[in-house]
Amino acid sequence: MTTSQPPAAASDSPLVRAARGLDVPHTPVWFMRQAGRSLPEYRAVREGVGMLEACRRPDLVTEITLQPVRRHGVDAAIFFSDIVVPLAAVGIDLDIVPGVGPVVAEPVRDRAGVERIRDLVPEDVPDIDESVRRLVAELGPTPLIGFAGAPFTLASYLVEGGPSKNHEHTKALMHGDPDLWHDLCARLARISGAFLRVQGEAGASALQLFDSWAGVLSRADYVRFVQEHSAAALAEVADLGVPRIHFGVGTGELLTLMGEAGADVVGVDYRVSLTDALERTGGRWPLQGNLDPALLFAPWEALERRVREIVEEGRAAPGHVFNLGHGVLPDTDPDVVTRVVELVHEVSAR
Numbered sequence: 001m002t003t004s005q006p007p008a009a010a011s012d013s014p015l016v017r018a019a020r021g022l023d024v025p026h027t028p029v030w031f032m033r034q035a036g037r038s039l040p041e042y043r044a045v046r047e048g049v050g051m052l053e054a055c056r057r058p059d060l061v062t063e064i065t066l067q068p069v070r071r072h073g074v075d076a077a078i079f080f081s082d083i084v085v086p087l088a089a090v091g092i093d094l095d096i097v098p099g100v101g102p103v104v105a106e107p108v109r110d111r112a113g114v115e116r117i118r119d120l121v122p123e124d125v126p127d128i129d130e131s132v133r134r135l136v137a138e139l140g141p142t143p144l145i146g147f148a149g150a151p152f153t154l155a156s157y158l159v160e161g162g163p164s165k166n167h168e169h170t171k172a173l174m175h176g177d178p179d180l181w182h183d184l185c186a187r188l189a190r191i192s193g194a195f196l197r198v199q200g201e202a203g204a205s206a207l208q209l210f211d212s213w214a215g216v217l218s219r220a221d222y223v224r225f226v227q228e229h230s231a232a233a234l235a236e237v238a239d240l241g242v243p244r245i246h247f248g249v250g251t252g253e254l255l256t257l258m259g260e261a262g263a264d265v266v267g268v269d270y271r272v273s274l275t276d277a278l279e280r281t282g283g284r285w286p287l288q289g290n291l292d293p294a295l296l297f298a299p300w301e302a303l304e305r306r307v308r309e310i311v312e313e314g315r316a317a318p319g320h321v322f323n324l325g326h327g328v329l330p331d332t333d334p335d336v337v338t339r340v341v342e343l344v345h346e347v348s349a350r
């Protein structure tokens with residue numbers, strides 16, 4: 001597979017410029033989970049097709065990724081896939097259960113389980129390369145954001161066997177057998193880095209590392225057990241020269257550590273204001289965030305006030321990409337999402 005550069009216009013788009021800390025015509029805006037069940041056109045296309053299957057079909061991936069761009073006029077597309085797609089691609093037996101999330105057939109809790117996890121090679125995911133190339137061609141000046149799950153969040157699904165509130169098996173392994181934990185995370189970092197690289201080499205304009213569940217860790221544990229592995233995944237794509245966004249939920253205490261892992265943009269969830277995030281990170285990184293996804297259900301006046309505040313707070317950062325603090329909730333009214341995009345563009349126009 002040959003390496004493709006992102007289109008020049010996408011590399012000079014508001015999203016990429018903001019991520020590099022350059023001036024922008026308006027604050028760029030996109031939403032985590034902008035593709036998905038909130039859109040009737042998504043539900044129609046997904047009818048009768050399993051999530052993992054949908055993620056491996058370039059026709060569906062292309063259509064679903066483009067849907068929110070057409071409908072909402074967002075400043076970026078996020079590649080339609082899932083953090084567990086590369087794990088399935090290296091042969092781990094798992095499924096994505098509707099309303100639940102990823103479920104792993106055999107939880108990984110011992111050395112034999114860890115040693116079965118092999119590296120991802122581009123030949124495992126030719127469809128991902130194809131989907132990204134098709135999308136980059138269709139999107140033109142609109143940047144495509146590729147992504148992967150970070151080692152800790154992937155490890156949590158593998159060790160727990162599915163979604164978890166307390167992450168008790170994960171933390172027990174981490175503290176009980178640090179060598180095995182580091183071996184597991186090193187393998188996941190290579191998979192994650194390779195998955196990012198496939199998307200970057202096929203022309204994605206930015207890459208986001210999702211460490212969704214890292215907020216359950218103390219700073220000390222993040223440093224001791226996690227940071228180096230996320231850093232390894234991010235380092236795998238450093239030479240591509242596209243901005244790398246590093247996001248987690250409830251990671252207010254970890255923002256600087258996540259930036260120092262090698263990110264170009266630090267994602268902020270809604271529990272910490274952008275003003276506080278800016279102070280905590282010392283203005284070292286552009287920020288992405290951070291509207292509470294539940295506010296999309298609030299009366300327009302309340303929502304509008306909050307959107308304006310976030311845009312205003314973002315002006316003080318070295319760069320600001322407007323987003324939610326986490327993903328669009330399935331019952332969200334898509335028209336409200338479109339209105340928020342219009343409002344962000346209007347109030348931030350320079």
Ligand code: CP3
Nearest residue numbers: 032033034035036078080081082083098099100101210212
């Ligand atoms: O629009 C986008 O943001 C792109 C698509 C995307 C999906 N998953 C599609 C998806 C992205 C970026 C992800 C990443 C992902 N997957 C994360 C990190 C982001 C986050 O939300 O913190 C995590 C933790 C997962 C694991 C996962 N996959 C969960 C928790 C779920 C939800 C389960 C459910 O049904 O509520 C999934 C399934 C999933 N991934 C769906 C979508 C659109 C829903 C499945 C469906 O529509 O049938």
